[in-house]
Amino acid sequence: MIKIHNLDRSRSRRIVWLFEELELPYEIIQHQRDPTTMLAPTSLKAIHPLGKSPIIEDGDITLIESGAIIDYVTGRYGNGKLVPAKDSSDYASYLQWLHYAEGSLMPPLVFSLITQMMQVDSEILAGTIDHFCNTHLNFINETLAAKKYFVGADFTAADVSMGYAIESANGANLPGLEMASRIVRYPHLQRYLTELQSRPAYQRSLQAIGE
Template identity: 35%
Template sequence: MLTVHHLRISQSERVVWLCEELGLDYDLRLYTRRSDNNLAPDEYKALHPMGIAPVITDGDLVLGESGAICEYIDRTYGKARHSPGPDDADFAGHLLWFHFSNATFMATGMMGLVARRLGADPLPDFVADRTAKAWQLAEARLAEAPFFGGRSLTTADIMMGFNLTTARMFGGADLSQFPHIAAYLKRIGERPAYRRAMEKCEPGVTPKLD
């Protein structure tokens, strides 16, 4: 059976959300961060050589990396329901935002997080500039389309959603500056699959949708 190993308050929530959107029968295992350093516990680190979230197991397969996991699940179990093909008008846009999520948006956010923890105040200009541009691009995308994936939800939205919600628990933009992102998150929060996912993977935690 497909097993999703979810580290609490981490990007592995994406995988739970996708499984719920697809209506899959899967096993969900929750892991709590260590109290001394807020990192993954040893039993989670032992799942994969990188020792970080997310991780799934499916029979003998052990797979890490959010993007790879989302593609694997959507193609293997969802018949690519949330992955537009080359003949779809949303194909290029979906690809852009699917990869932009971790390659640019999250990578930039992590640079900012590390810089702050090292005492940078204000942030270095190149980090602040990249961060501002990433949020502005996301706002512009949602001004022209209802979803990052285009006219309907795709795995690009599964990927981007974490960056705009739970990741802001570690620091992030004030959504009052981004009305289209705020409206988008309201729509996401109304999706039954998203609500089920967050209730399962983050019991007792109110999703950060505003």
């Protein structure tokens, strides 16, 4: 049985959600953030030297990085579910969105979160972060104006990857940290997020991690 190391309020919810979508068995090992610093506990470092989540253990394989984990699990255990066929025209688009979430969209959102946590008071910095965030949010809002999901008409594992990033843009998910939603001006992102959050597998995943 694959073990999912789940840090509370973190990207590992993607992986639990993916397993629920694929109806695969899994075991959750729970790790709690430090309530003051919000950093991961040392228990995660015992599993992998980076000490960040998500991490999965599949027999003697230990794997980090949301995109790599999604690719590994769908490829090895997914039976073709949630991934377009490799010879289809959708496959390139699938790969792009699977990796865009962590490679492009999350960095400015995390930067915004960190400056807020550190209470950095700089108009120039805030303006720069807004510019980077809005460039991406505009782009993905326009993308979703024409499509139901990121690849097209069908929900794919790239939506699991993108869904968490858009949830992050909708406000911090950390206790005690009030962050304004960045998606209020983007109707297609709001519609998309509401739709993802109403999926039964998404709701089961939140229940499984107690969030």
